[in-house]
Amino acid sequence: MNIINLTRDHDEDFVHRVEEESGQKVSLCYQCGNCTAGCPYTFAYDIPVSQIMRLVQMGQKKTVLSSKSIWLCATCESCTTRCPNNIDVACIMDVLRHMARREGLAAVPQVKTFWDSFLDSVRAHGRVFEMGLLINYVTKTGRFWTDMDLGPKILPKGKLALKPHDIQGKEHVARIFERFDRESNS
Amino acid sequence: MRIGVFVCHCGSNIEGTVDTAAVAKATLEFPEVVYATDTMYACSEPGQDGIIQAIKEKNLTGVVVASCTPRMHEPTFRKAVERAGLNRFMFEMANIREHVSWIGKNREANTNKSLDLVRIAVEKLRRDAPLIPSKFSVNKRVMIIGGGVAGIQAALDCADGGLQVVLVERESTIGGKMAKLDKTFPTVDCSSCILGPKMVDVAQHPNITLHAYSEVDSIGGYVGNFQVKVKKKATYVDWELCTGCGACIEKCPSKKNPDAFNEKIGPCTSINIPFPQAIPKKAYIDATTCRQFVKGKCGVCAKVCPTGAIRYDMTDEIVTEDVGAIVAATGYDLFDIKKIPEYGSGTYPDVITGLQYERLLSASGPTGGHIKRPSDGKEPKNIVFIQCVGSRDKSLDRPYCSGFCCMYTAKQTILTKDHIPDSQSYVFYMDIRSPGKMYDEFTRRAMEEYGARYIRGRVAMVYPKGDKLMVRGADTLAGTQVEIEADLVVLAAGAEAAKGAPQLAEKLRISYDKYGFFMESHPKLKPVETNTAGVYLAGSCQGPKDIPQSVGQGSAAAAKVLALFSKDMLESDPQISRVDIKRCVGCGKCIMTCPFKAIKEVEFRGQKKAEVIETVCQGCGICTSTCPQGAIQLSHFTDNQILAEVNALCQS
Amino acid sequence: MSEAIAYYPGCSGLGTSKEYDTSTRAVCAALGLSLVDIPDWSCCGSTPAHTKDHTLSAALSARNLQLVSDMGLKAAATPCPSCLTNLRTANHRIEGDAFKAKVNKLLDDPYGGDVNAISVLQALVETVGLDTIASAVRTPLKGLKVACYYGCIMNRPPELMAFDDCENPMAMDNILTALGATVVPFPLKVECCGASYGIPRPDVVAKLSGKLLEAAAGLDADMIAVACPLCQMNLDLRQGQINRAMGTSYRTPVPYFTQLMGVALNIPDAEIGFGQLNVDPRPVLSKALSGAD
């Protein structure tokens, strides 16, 4: 286990960024563990959410942003709802993902790929084209076995349209993404 | 007037951000200021001597001290100037610590502001007149409100000190929360064995009058002479005749009412005596469940009562008690665990409070001291204790620590092992708070000798699975989620202010905090006094306390009352309203607005005039701002004085 | 007839949760709740958008809220909790002027922040009301034992969603009770099913949804009624995957609550769309309703 030198390795700027972007005060956390206790994903996390909060308090930017946990949080709001100090923990997890993206980190790449595929679909069609999303995801990850078993169950029901329902104003939606890209790069 | 100004450094507390020497020097420009100096600690012995010496040497006739809040040291300095031969009301303070040096670090602004505050103190002092207090007699009876262990202790100490005591208790028996406990920490003493004799002492003490099943209705008067109206709620039993034999309870056909004494985990009859050691041991009828009241017919208790004590037509009665001092010892109530639905309280019967668990442990409880879980009466093997339920929780507006839960939970794990040797206790905690003599050792014993498994973390939810309760929590030390299949879940419900506490505080004219706990006069130095003279506090009504702390406060409050009553006459505060009868037109508006009925109408040369009753006036000044003529003036807060302060601040 | 509410079906309503959309429309029409389609609505961004950026997420939602405003309406209802969360979060964040300006910078038509978003479930309980629902019942669901599962974000966090109890919501329970069904006290009403991890992390869904199926079976529920397309897909379509992963053999029908309302209100089968589900509820349903147990 690494020794953390608290005089040198405490990234106060990181703490401030998290607080600013989430609107939450991380010093309110007294480490009761209620978030970890209620989190349905604790079993899948590499760092339990209460320790993510602790590491944020300690300014451990690299450890936090490289964790798998931040990509496995489903924003189910269990932590936020039950936090005795009214900290919006789920929002902090969201913000940590934003920061990880900016640092080019994604410890669970297939989750990021799936989300990106989803947004690509929205950008192209104005709405999610589910079949296209799946094909896009499978192509990007090379996980060709993904949900193959579900095909026979779902295709005959006509639920998965084979062609996208583009909306008329899809350019409006595309422009939202374009402006967003421009704003984030400026 | 010859005024001296003393600007205190208060060590570095003031001097750190205020140039006290510059303030002192500048005040010499103020009218009638003939002497000014800065001083290290004005309240210390050399500091006070310096003031006295200056008064004598410089022939000062008035003194301003610029230091801390007058709420702290005004009496100290008034005594000092009196020792130097001045009238003690020829003194004013400027609060340059709490209101200046402690709330900002800008030395220039603070120095400037301090000078302003001295300026208004000087202007006020220039218009002060010497005042002489008058004396009034004291009624040496004391009322104790609340018959828990704090109130019992206060009552016994006052009564042993020779005072007449009136003890008022809301329930039908005294004993409070302590009477419900099985054992006490850290000695594992039997609670009713140590409290019971004290309760008997109350009953037998010739100096104590007990009004049980009674509540304070209204309070009038002031220190030394309060009039308290006490509502004696109808018990429907003539307590003069009731012998406490229990025949009525045996025969009462309404047997399935939730028993408040047993924290509603057991049934009781509509006519009841809460527990065997009850004081007074008298029966009372709960009219909300009694068949005679609900259905209009029954009458069984009246038939079986050997002394004919049942009175269905009894009504509430008001009695007036005249007392000279009041001790509030109204205790606390438990946090309502239903406010945390994820723990399933209210939904799952086997999720209970710590106090309910005490009743399950107690030999006089509903299970005769056998731990049986409420749902099916089975003996639980895995028992989960959850701490801080309604404590240290901002989201529930209960950010404070209730103080005693850590200790009673440790005790309960020990008792659980004693009752059920093959049981396993689990305790979810955030921090163990055990600062008391033998307290921490006690929690260690629970773990080391009794094998209680302590888990550092909170519980997110409790849900049923078969006949078990799944407890899902976290072990933050291991960094993992944990699950326990529990048979019984005990919630360490936090303490909150007793129901009705704010209303009682308003009757007593004392302050309470945002949670309903009563405010002491000073958090460190006047823990049992209030800001209302003659009203004292004891026990958990001021904030959560364990038994020894409550008992200590009961004795402390008694000592305060005994000290107050050691004098036959009290001095009234002379800062009261006075009528200029030349200006008074007898309109009577002041009489109507005075909250204390301290102004009366008198005839003066055939004309109606107002007159202030000196010892009744409390000095609020409402009359002064009501009087259309400016004829009634509150001494030391006259219109002229306040306007002089205003002008001093507005001059540029 | 109550005031019209704009209707936002959400992307899955056109695909994987078609039957939720058709049954919702049919039930609301039968109960006199007027839902008006939002012309040319677009995706709210769902989870992927808010995990990328809050301004982007709010802009994708705000485009739709502004379309509602253009219709002259003040409220939009959506059957999908994920859409609902995004629409409500956008509204909440836009209360801050700085954030609002950032969002409007991304939009063609700026959004004023004047449209409230609610769930179809809330509209049914609060606008239509339980009494009206009860009196519209033609085929009472007597004998049917249902576990109501709300999903994790229909009611959470309570400050944002401002509807029903966040730990023990009762809206769906009350509706099904009004339909004549027996509702079991399902303790995991708001536990997460695994959400959108079905594709990237099916193991996670198997574990979480498996727990829900187990709890419902433990209470002898005939079926689990749901209100969320994602929950439905995880519990129903992936039930086979779950069984394989957990070594179980559940065949628990997981209909939308609006489908069960459709049965009680005698809505035509085509609009109820039971045939669209993986585990067909009809056998269990007819068995329960016929009283043969």
Added chain:
Amino acid sequence: MPVLTGKELRIVGFLCNWCSYGGADTAGVGRFNQPTDLRIIRVPCSGRIDPLFIAKTLINGADGVLVSGCHPRDCHYAEGNFYARRRLEVLKRFLPILGIDPGRFDYTWVSASEGQRWQKVVTAFTEQIHTLGPAPRFDAVAPELLAKVAGAISQGGNRVAA
């Protein structure tokens, strides 16, 4: 020099001894930083505050006046703050007649335990006055007008009459 020119404005507070003065003390003990503009005049009870004090303070050149007493029902003198509330409400309505921006006066309730609340109150009120800026200089207000206002307010202050 009563205030620091260019930095501070002239703000006068009237605080009851038992609650708000204590609350300001609690704020000090807790080291809750506050702007330095406010000067506090201690009175026993908010019921002692004659609305004319406030009018005169504003007319004499103060930029703002803040009154604070015990929370309703928590008055040390039982009902002083009820009288205060009635009178101060009336005063608020009369300030524009005197040509005074009503934003320059406010009243609030702060208990002795509410140090943090006091900090917030002082900070917010000081900001409010700084937003309004220095008060315009008054040419002498006609004494008859002041007397008229005084009469109206004292009517409002009398429970029986009102």
